[in-house]
Amino acid sequence: MKGHFYKRGCKCNKKKCSCGSKWAFTIDIGLDPITGKRKQKVKSGFNTKQEAEEAAATLFHELNQGTYLEETEKTFSDFAIEWLPIYSDSKDVKPGTIRVRLHEIGKLLPYFAKLKLKDITRKMYQDALNDLKDQGYSDSTREGIHRTGRMIFRKALELEIIKKDPTEFAYVKKDKKSIEQLEEDEVPKYLEKEELALFLEIAKANGLEHDYLVFLILAYTGIRVGELVALKWKDVDFKNHTISITKTYYNPNNNTLEYQLVTPKTRKSRRKIIVDEEVIHQLKEHKKVQEKVIEQLGDNYYSKDFIFAKMERQYGYPIVIKTVQNRMARLLRISGLNPDLTPHSLRHTHTSLLAEAGVSLEQIMDRLGHTDDQITKNVYLHVTQEMKKEASQKFSELMRSLR
Known part of the structure; x- marks a missing residue:
């Protein structure tokens, strides 16, 4: 596989750079199946050439092992819109359920709308669930929101457009209830x-x-x-x-x-x-x-x-x-x-x-x-x-x- 290392944006024209440009690499990662032209991966932002070489070595290893994933640049908002019809068609979902999922996606958008899927971390996702609790949303509402979030990220993982699922270890915090509250919750009201x-x-x-x-x-x-x-x-x-x-x-x-x-x-x-x-x-x-x-x-x-x-x-x-x-x-x-x-x-x-x-x-x-x-x-x-x-x-x- 071909590739080279360089200082991106450097215009010093000297052996020793003094402008503070970061190291980058460009590597061939195969052929485009449609055009037949070579595909290249460019990555920058490294402080030293050694860091760039180590990252490139990791990438070469993934390519050789067949484990390399080209993560998407799509935002959470864009992918959520794409996910909804996929979800609907695969499960024969009823209109009411779609309406609920849309509502739940809406609750996640303030946290992730413009963020790239690949950049959303486990901590960010857990913090969002915790914040929803602080806002006063009920356990059942937050469980529904989490269920929708989990389905979205798992589908992205399944489609191999992200490497990690930030919802994997997330949980919905719940307040401990008194015995009286538990008894009231367990048995719904009905007529004798x-x-x-x-x-x-x-x-x-x-x-x-x-x-x-x-x-x-x-x-x-x-x-x-x-x-x-x-x-x-x-x-x-x-x-x-x-x-x-x-x-x-x-x-x-x-x-x-x-x-x-x-x-x-x-x-x-x-x-x-x-x-x-x-x-x-x-x-x-x-x-x-x-x-x-x-x-x-x-x-x-x-x-x-x-x-x-x-x-x-x-x-x-x-x-x-x-x-x-x-x-x-x-x-x-x-x-x-x-x-x-x-x-x-x-x-x-x-x-x-x-x-x-x-x-x-x-x-x-x-x-x-x-x-x-x-x-x-x-x-x-x-x-x-x-x-x-x-x-x-x-x-x-x-x-x-x-x-």
Whole structure:
């Protein structure tokens, strides 16, 4: 391999340089596969010729061993933009996930935007994570940001455009929590069976259009609200009393006309749920009412088979998730129940009641469309532990009654 050493920018024209120029080298590193012309590597900034020669020797060794990497000059910002479609295409990522990744990239940009990927060190990356904590971002938010950062740098490493991954040993600092905080975090809020009965009574008596059926299905099936809004009549098997979950609703701006139907959260989320007779009965009644509206409106109805379709303005379009959230907040106020509950709380409620009924965790996971979910496990364990305490108390009472 050819190469030479020189003082870059030196104009002394003397054997002994007095202008303070740094040493540099230029080395042939092979042929350009497209043009067939020789490729050269230039590196400068060395204080002595010996330093330049040692660096060149290291480079020669890497070239001979086949381990040489031409690191990219791209900035973090530029590569992050390139990475996003690669990530999206390789994993069949849903629009909502892309939106989250963009948000998380945005949190890293103030630290790295104009820095070259190859110049970002482990310390710089860790300092960024620590600073995000100091700014008050939650553990889960910082974990998400770190997850995105790690994927970006690992892809750069995989593409052989950087030599080291600055995220390799990084970690998300967390504050130690008190026992009370841990207990509060572990078990999400949900309705007890008496509270659920009251909530559904209020929904039936005071609910607006769709309310009773919406919350009945959420409570009796444990499906996600996005899965509910996406339901079509073809998903219901009235004969076998099942509902098939094959899609979910995506509409971050809550614009009725701009919805998307996307594949469920995970493969396991595609499932068929056996439902109660009451659910089937209410669906049949709802279908009758809807068919009359469709007959009256004719071509003015957006006929796409949605079960929970709007019946005023934009007729036939699926209701937005925000509507379900607002309706639940209204019914909670009327019923005097915990105002912090959300439609997703009914999913946890479903879990708790199945656990109380003696259904196994595996069966509950299957019904909810989970492969593994810690929150569901926590609800299940909380309920079953309470049942064990109750059984112990009943045994003690029985033994005391014998004295």
